[in-house]
Amino acid sequence: xxxxxxxxxVRPGGSSSDRRLWIPVPLFLVWLLALPFLVLxxxxxxxACLASRVNPFRALWVLWQLLCALRKTHVSVEDRETSILxxxx
Amino acid sequence: MSDSRRQVLDMLAAxxxxxxxxxxxxxxxxxxxxxxxxxxxxxxxxxAPRYLRVIVNAVDDxxxxxxxxxxxxxxxxxxxxxxxxxxxxxxxDEVNAALRQHGVGFDLSQIKPENLDExxxxxxxxxxxxxxxxxxxVRVFCE
Numbered sequence: 001x002x003x004x005x006x007x008x009x010v011r012p013g014g015s016s017s018d019r020r021l022w023i024p025v026p027l028f029l030v031w032l033l034a035l036p037f038l039v040l041x042x043x044x045x046x047x048a049c050l051a052s053r054v055n056p057f058r059a060l061w062v063l064w065q066l067l068c069a070l071r072k073t074h075v076s077v078e079d080r081e082t083s084i085l086x087x088x089x
Numbered sequence: 090m091s092d093s094r095r096q097v098l099d100m101l102a103a104x105x106x107x108x109x110x111x112x113x114x115x116x117x118x119x120x121x122x123x124x125x126x127x128x129x130x131x132x133x134x135x136x137a138p139r140y141l142r143v144i145v146n147a148v149d150d151x152x153x154x155x156x157x158x159x160x161x162x163x164x165x166x167x168x169x170x171x172x173x174x175x176x177x178x179x180x181x182d183e184v185n186a187a188l189r190q191h192g193v194g195f196d197l198s199q200i201k202p203e204n205l206d207e208x209x210x211x212x213x214x215x216x217x218x219x220x221x222x223x224x225x226x227v228r229v230f231c232e
Contacts, residue, residue, distance in 0.1 A: 053178075062175055066172060069165035072140075072160075073160065079156075080154060
């Protein structure tokens with residue numbers, strides 16, 4: 001299953017408090033919006049794969065697995081003033 | 090009483106070691122898990138790790154303390170290695186040459202999907218602690 005949502009939490013530099021700005025990212029909407037473009041790009045993808053002698057179906061399967069594996073990824077970076085957190089659900 | 094403990098006590102009785110040394114040895118024996126044959130339990134595999142963690146704690150003169158905390162699913166690593174196996178042969182040669190130039194004698198074509206599980210199983214025992222610079226601490230481990 002591909003990730004359907006993510007959250008980004010930012011504490012901007014220069015803010016006096018420890019409060020973070022939480023930004024929910026509905027990834028399912030991103031996928032829905034990107035779908036028509038992906039369908040349009042599919043023939044180009046197939047041609048590029050065949051030109052470089054890569055099985056396009058296998059490439060698609062691996063990319064899909066890569067996308068699915070992004071779930072539960074968590075990255076946070078913080079210093080004294082700024083912090084950013086990304087969590088993919 | 091286990092053989093190891095009896096051996097330590099015998100050494101203590103013979104005056105070969107001090108009480109403190111015996112105490113340390115017995116503590117070390119108690120920390121060590123009992124062998125499967127002695128407990129009558131079959132050896133069970135530990136829970137498979139699911140995430141690769143990278144934790145960096147650094148202190149910068151200008152920025153102050155910096156913390157980086159990354160938790161990446163091992164599944165992502167699997168998918169990444171599979172992606173690497175899709176690299177066309179001619180591109181693999183170029184990547185291998187570039188790696189060799191930087192002193193990394195690694196052949197990308199050696200990464201096969203069938204070796205992946207073995208590789209990831211061994212990652213479970215991986216813990217890398219880097220304390221090279223005075224204000225930098227890097228820890229890489231699986232959980």
